Amino acid sequence: MIEFRDVSFTYTGASDPVLHDVSFQIPEGDLCLLVGRTGTGKSTLLRSINGLVPWFDGGRLTGTVQVDTMVTSQHRPRDLARVVGSVGQNPLAGFVTDKVEDEIAYGMEQLGVAQPAMRRRVEDTLDLMGIADLRHRPLTDLSGGQQQRVAIAAVLAAQPRVVILDEPTSALDPTAAQDVLSSITTLVHEVGLTVVVAEHRLERVMAFADSVAWLPGDGSVQVGPAGDVLARADVRPPLVGLAQALGWSTVPLTVRDARRRVKAEHIVLTDPPQAPAPDGPVVLTATKLVVDYGETRAVNAVTTAFRAGEITALMGRNGAGKSSLMWAMQGAVASSGTLEVTGADPRTVSAEKARELVTLVPQTAADLLYLPSVGDECRQADKESGRDEGTAAGLLSELGVALDMGRDPHDLSEGQRLALVLAIQLSSRPRVVLLDEPTRGLDYTTKAHLATMVRTLASRGVCIVVATHDVEFAAASTDRTIVMAEGDIIADDTTREACTASPTFSPQLAKVFWPQPILTVADVRRGRRQQADGAIRP
Structure with missing residues (x-):
């Protein structure tokens, strides 16, 4: 179904090829998992399957990429659209309509699918992806995970023969990720759909893969059975x-x-030693905090407190209220109830004072970057925080990240952009740092470095709250875990206790060694x- 024959590709202005003399095949009805560290060429390989490389990305392509009977260098992406469907890393950037049902139907309209067939496919796909209750919702009102499921549904409804997915589970909670992957696997096994997935959270996908393609970063691609390739891969x-x-x-x-x-x-292993609970002073207290969006209650009278030097994971299914609680604690959304950070309410003080109390890094860290260079961003952060010039740049170094001050922030990797935004936000020396899905799009090495950065901040007395669906990151990096459902806190315990008490939020090794708390x-x-x-x- 998909064949690469002696394929090389070099971006315009680049000295080295991203793909070099690549040859492999993916049979019809296979699920192939692409693995590799950030920047090794996974997205480039995906985009070469649907023709965006080279038609839209520029550069020089040699060799042949063939999908079904179509050679991508001879057929434009619009011609390939009937055969290949694509879901990118940022679903919202790819939406063209306003509501869920309209978005699912849009692709079929462009392909000229008859109205009765279109209606039937919409219904089937809503049920397949478990989003029938969202059909009339505005796309911008959905959580990141819900948007991800709609984007996948919109592609599947058009019934392509090949689907390429770039980080399809990055915004999904563990249960939703399992449901989506099970649905896709059903289509692979029962309909003969061919799927190519690039994913950093391999623990979620590797069990479903028929083959693995590893990109070591030297331009080559090594393809083979999942167990064999993963045994030698650097992820x-x-x-x-x-x-x-x-x-x-x-x-x-x-x-x-x-x-x-x-x-x-x-x-048999000894149980890990019990880590001492952080005993720093309470720096953030929320009492009966409520967030409403019209008639929808996102946070339901939540009462909780956080200590200095404590790292807390905030978990729960998509739409449970995690992000709303974070934004409310930062004072950026309207809320009722009591909120206090070291004696002040961030909702009522000036913006400058609020930044010194609590700061938030959103799911898409790049949204906070708007200047042409890293140095400009750092200097602006110093100015807005009233700090000496060099403060933000110094924090970047303290976080263990060396960046060229002249680089455009949008040319950085996901991990580098996250570190830059973290340094910018920390320039005001806040007592509380809120991170919303910080591991999205990060490879294992970068996540390990993020964990080190977070621990460094906590050791200096900063209170850190991390909203995440990444149970592996939470298990390795946090002291405490709070679980939310329908706007309520339903569990609050040490991370070791919380992650061994629930099969949904247990990391893989907790399941392997249960009942031991590994x-x-x-x-x-x-x-x-x-x-x-x-x-x-x-």
Whole structure:
């Protein structure tokens, strides 16, 4: 169905090719998972399948990319649209209508699908993606995860033979991600749909993959069975890390396979030590905080408090009220109830004073970047915060990120942009930092660096709250976890307790070693060392 023959591609002005002499095939009815660190060419490879490379991206393409019977260099993307459907990283940027139902129908209208067939497909796709209750909702009123599901639905409704997905689960909660991937896999197995997925959260997708294509970053693409390729790739989801920690030569692709192997080898680990709870002073208190959007109640009389030096994960399904609570605590949306940050209410003080109390990094960090260079952004942050010039740039260095002050911020990687925005926001020395889905679009190495940055801030007494669907990041990086549902807080405990008490919010290794409270590969390595030292015998 998809074939690359001796394909190389170099962007205009670049000295080295992104893809170099690439040859592989993806059979009809396969789900192929693209893996690789940020900047290795995954998006370029995807865009070469639907013809955006080279027709819209420019550059020099050699070799042949063939989809079905169509050679992409000879057919424009509009010609390929009947065969290939695409969902990008930012769904909102691709929407062309105002409401959910209209967006799902739009692609079919452009393809000339008859009205009766169009209506039937809309209904089928709404049910398939579990979004029938959203059909009349404005797209801009949806959460990021809901927008992601609508974008996928709009592509599937047109019934292409090939679907390419760029980070399809990045904005989805664990249950929604499982539902979406199950729906797509059903189409792969029962309809013969061919799917190519680029994803950083491999733990969510690897069990569904028929093959894996790894882009090491040297222009090559290595394709093969998932277990074989992941065993040598430089991106390491938890089950790959587990295999390496336990000396396994093959990688289990599912929790079931890993759990069976652990049982068969009688692997027993000591429980991780209980981490001391942060005992800093309370810096943020919310009492009966309410957020309403018209007749919709997003935050329902929430009462909670956060301490200095504490890192809290805020979790829950899409639409549970996490982002609304974060924006309310920052004072940026209308809310009722009591809100106090070190004795002041951020809703009633000046913007300058509010920045010193609490700051928020939104889901799309680049939304806060508007100047032509990194240096300009840093200097503007210093000016707005009333700090000495060089404060924001110094914070960037303290976070362990070295950036060329002359670079355009929009040319940076996702991780670099996030670090820049974090430094800008920290220039006002806020007592509380709120991060909304900070790991979206980040590879494992960059997420590990983000975790280090967050820990560094907490060690300096900053209170940090992270709204996230990334259970692996939460398990490795936070002290406390709050779970929300329908605007209410339904659980509030240490992260280790919260992530082992719920199968929905459990990381993979917690499921592998249950009932032991093992959360991370670091827990496994620690337990193995203690076992080797004679602390425990199987």
